[in-house]
Amino acid sequence: xxxxxxxxxxxxxxxxxxxxxxQLLREGREIISSKELAEHxxxxxxxxxxxxxYFGGFGKxxxxxxxxxxxxxxxxxxxxxxxxKVVLVGxxxxxxxxxxxxxxxxxxxxxVLALDSNPSLIGTKIAGIAIEPVERLEEFVKAHQVKxxxxxxxxxxxxxxxxxxxxxxxxxxxxxxPFTLKCPEGVHVSDIDPVLLLQKMTYYLE
Amino acid sequence: xxxxxxxxxxxxxxxxxxxxxxQLLREGREIISSKELAEHxxxxxxxxxxxxxYFGGFGKxxxxxxxxxxxxxxxxxxxxxxxxKVVLVGxxxxxxxxxxxxxxxxxxxxxVLALDSNPSLIGTKIAGIAIEPVERLEEFVKAHQVKxxxxxxxxxxxxxxxxxxxxxxxxxxxxxxPFTLKCPEGVHVSDIDPVLLLQKMTYYLE
DNA sequence: TAGATTGTTAATCGATTAACAATC
DNA sequence: TAGATTGTTAATCGATTAACAATC
Numbered sequence: 001x002x003x004x005x006x007x008x009x010x011x012x013x014x015x016x017x018x019x020x021x022x023q024l025l026r027e028g029r030e031i032i033s034s035k036e037l038a039e040h041x042x043x044x045x046x047x048x049x050x051x052x053x054y055f056g057g058f059g060k061x062x063x064x065x066x067x068x069x070x071x072x073x074x075x076x077x078x079x080x081x082x083x084x085k086v087v088l089v090g091x092x093x094x095x096x097x098x099x100x101x102x103x104x105x106x107x108x109x110x111x112v113l114a115l116d117s118n119p120s121l122i123g124t125k126i127a128g129i130a131i132e133p134v135e136r137l138e139e140f141v142k143a144h145q146v147k148x149x150x151x152x153x154x155x156x157x158x159x160x161x162x163x164x165x166x167x168x169x170x171x172x173x174x175x176x177x178p179f180t181l182k183c184p185e186g187v188h189v190s191d192i193d194p195v196l197l198l199q200k201m202t203y204y205l206e
Numbered sequence: 207x208x209x210x211x212x213x214x215x216x217x218x219x220x221x222x223x224x225x226x227x228x229q230l231l232r233e234g235r236e237i238i239s240s241k242e243l244a245e246h247x248x249x250x251x252x253x254x255x256x257x258x259x260y261f262g263g264f265g266k267x268x269x270x271x272x273x274x275x276x277x278x279x280x281x282x283x284x285x286x287x288x289x290x291k292v293v294l295v296g297x298x299x300x301x302x303x304x305x306x307x308x309x310x311x312x313x314x315x316x317x318v319l320a321l322d323s324n325p326s327l328i329g330t331k332i333a334g335i336a337i338e339p340v341e342r343l344e345e346f347v348k349a350h351q352v353k354x355x356x357x358x359x360x361x362x363x364x365x366x367x368x369x370x371x372x373x374x375x376x377x378x379x380x381x382x383x384p385f386t387l388k389c390p391e392g393v394h395v396s397d398i399d400p401v402l403l404l405q406k407m408t409y410y411l412e
Numbered sequence: 413t414a415g416a417t418t419g420t421t422a423a424t425c426g427a428t429t430a431a432c433a434a435t436c
Numbered sequence: 437t438a439g440a441t442t443g444t445t446a447a448t449c450g451a452t453t454a455a456c457a458a459t460c
Contacts, residue, residue, distance in 0.1 A: 015405035061442045062436040097303030172407035190403045199221035201378035266458040
């Protein structure tokens with residue numbers, strides 16, 4: 001089965017399954033049916049079984065899925081069985097908060113590099129990570145061979161920095177800047193301007 | 207036309223149009239065609255025209271859309287013509303970064319209330335906003351009549367806090383916690399655990 | 413007028429849901 | 437065995453794209 005045969009929307013749901021299965025495992029559960037998992041997440045049993053069936057059959061008729069086994073399978077599919085290096089660009093408010101956030105490392109994402117353009121930040125450390133000058137982005141990104149980037153720069157800089165990241169070999173960008181990026185095919189982008197999320201909700205209010 | 211006839215995916219794209227139209231306006235543009243706007247955003251002219259057509263016809267054959275007029279229309283559709291009050295729960299790393307983020311106020315979202323359970327934070331101010339005890343959530347949320355919430359609490363607290371928010375009248379939640387919320391119909395939730403975004407990208411890498 | 417672009421319809425494409433034989 | 441649940445197929449539903457008459 002070719003990778004690009006599987007709908008992106010299916011891939012996007014796998015981390016949610018992982019998140020919930022981890023929680024169930026911590027609670028001591030060993031087996032779960034698609035029906036019960038669906039109820040926990042707020043989806044349908046059909047959708048879960050269909051999603052998993054793109055990759056094979058991991059369940060057992062009559063009982064359901066072994067949580068540990070399913071977690072291992074899903075982690076394998078998403079290439080989460082080894083740690084990933086991440087570069088963060090923009091060590092302002094949001095950037096430094098993400099540098100201090102312990103959740104990344106816990107889940108296998110290590111921020112190995114932090115860049116900023118502000119001279120008063122360069123050379124300082126946040127959560128043990130030294131802030132390097134953004135001028136040397138290409139050099140550092142290539143040296144670390146990092147593929148993932150988190151972008152927390154001002155809107156006016158976002159596209160320029162994204163272009164430089166892609167030039168340097170970055171293949172996926174989580175973009176918090178209030179600017180919708182345009183990147184070449186093959187580069188995966190999640191635009192998650194916090195304001196945009198609020199703006200689409202207000203349609204349904206009042 | 208009933209509100210719930212319009213696909214949610216269409217509503218979700220309107221803020222992106224607003225974002226890009228604002229930028230074009232700042233650059234001095236007055237008129238834009240669906241074709242050019244699509245190129246800027248990385249979508250298709252067909253989709254933009256179809257999306258807008260749910261709400262009426264705002265363009266002019268032969269030339270395109272008046273940017274100022276279209277912005278006003280889109281802001282009206284999304285109820286963005288008046289400011290919105292927001293409550294933030296969880297003033298840890300990410301929460302305090304969002305409290306300090308100026309982008310919300312600039313775009314009409316005012317964080318009027320910040321809550322935390324940590325006694326050493328309560329009473330302190332972050333970016334001019336006093337941190338109040340989360341025990342008094344119901345009281346404060348009702349008093350402020352706030353409809354929007356940002357959740358930046360640990361995973362273990364997320365669902366409990368969300369339930370209390372909904373009970374108190376909150377109708378939309380932007381959830382940064384690494385926990386996928388289950389909320390009643392009619393409550394709008396955006397789950398944006400930063401780790402989940404990275405996890406779906408690694409599928410395509412390596 | 414001639415060229416350009418809209419708004420809308422129909423065709424296509426893709427995702428979700430329902431149903432059920434297979435089987436633990 | 438009887439009950440439960442999977443994996444998969446077919447049916448349904450919904451979103452995107454293409455095409456074009458209308459018209460600025």
